[in-house]
Amino acid sequence: MLKSILSKMLTQEKFDLFDWLNHHLLSCPFKAYFGVDCPGCGLQRSVLALLKGNLFDSFNFYPATIPLVILIIFTAVHLKLDFRLGALLIKLMFMGIAVIILINYIYKIYNHQLIN
Amino acid sequence: MSEEQGTPQENPLDPIKSDISASDPVQIPPATPPPFQQLPPFGQFGNGMGQQNLPNATISLVLGILSIPACCCYGLGLVFGIVAWVLAGKDIKQYNLNPAAYSLSSLKNTRAGKICGIIGVILSALYIIALVAMIIAFGWAALRDPETMKELLREKGLQ
Numbered sequence: 001m002l003k004s005i006l007s008k009m010l011t012q013e014k015f016d017l018f019d020w021l022n023h024h025l026l027s028c029p030f031k032a033y034f035g036v037d038c039p040g041c042g043l044q045r046s047v048l049a050l051l052k053g054n055l056f057d058s059f060n061f062y063p064a065t066i067p068l069v070i071l072i073i074f075t076a077v078h079l080k081l082d083f084r085l086g087a088l089l090i091k092l093m094f095m096g097i098a099v100i101i102l103i104n105y106i107y108k109i110y111n112h113q114l115i116n
Numbered sequence: 117m118s119e120e121q122g123t124p125q126e127n128p129l130d131p132i133k134s135d136i137s138a139s140d141p142v143q144i145p146p147a148t149p150p151p152f153q154q155l156p157p158f159g160q161f162g163n164g165m166g167q168q169n170l171p172n173a174t175i176s177l178v179l180g181i182l183s184i185p186a187c188c189c190y191g192l193g194l195v196f197g198i199v200a201w202v203l204a205g206k207d208i209k210q211y212n213l214n215p216a217a218y219s220l221s222s223l224k225n226t227r228a229g230k231i232c233g234i235i236g237v238i239l240s241a242l243y244i245i246a247l248v249a250m251i252i253a254f255g256w257a258a259l260r261d262p263e264t265m266k267e268l269l270r271e272k273g274l275q
Contacts, residue, residue, distance in 0.1 A: 040243075075178070079225075086225075087227065091227075094235060101184070
């Protein structure tokens with residue numbers, strides 16, 4: 001794996017990190033065995049889209065990604081600086097994210113998007 | 117200033133020096149901590165006020181939050197959530213035994229970690245229940261083969 005990257009870099013082929021990542025996504029066991037989406041499916045595609053800067057695509061793949069990223073950054077800052085209402089905010093954001101994930105999964109079930 | 121200049125050692129022509137010497141006796145008492153207070157450990161959040169943080173506050177918070185992104189990755193979310201829940205529960209018990217020794221901010225973080233862990237466990241459990249329900253409803257063979265699965269769904273009028 002590393003060898004192929006290095007050889008590509010050495011031969012100065014155009015190396016696209018996103019392209020490489022797209023072909024090396026981890027697929028969850030549920031999806032790999034059954035072909036049916038699990039509640040977390042789409043997270044990696046969504047993070048990749050976010051890294052590329054496509055907010056809309058990211059939301060389409062997995063609506064909870066943007067709040068999750070915000071939550072993780074906020075938690076890091078909170079652990080460093082210790083805001084007074086930080087713990088409460090983290091709790092509320094976490095509950096919101098859980099609700100978003102559940103709604104997203106139910107929406108997927110109702111719209112028959114589970115089986116690709 | 118008039119009191120400071122009254123001391124015999126000070127030079128009245130040098131106001132800066134006299135300021136420093138005057139402020140010294142004021143600064144000394146808070147600089148030496150009382151013997152019963154412990155110094156806060158390295159790397160803690162909050163100024164401590166002589167109180168320790170709960171030992172697992174940060175870990176339980178981080179694990180509780182990570183239990184959602186790891187929700188479907190090989191059941192890792194369940195593990196993270198349970199670990200966060202247990203660690204936070206232990207710490208809250210420890211705090212209740214001796215509330216004065218630990219800082220309030222770390223207690224808040226621990227509680228947040230506990231709640232995040234509980235939510236993560238609930239989500240992971242729902243996912244596992246859904247998985248088992250699907251296996252029971254459709255059978256292992258149908259799930260392994262997407263075409264028979266689609267046929268089954270068509271028969272049942274779901275798709």
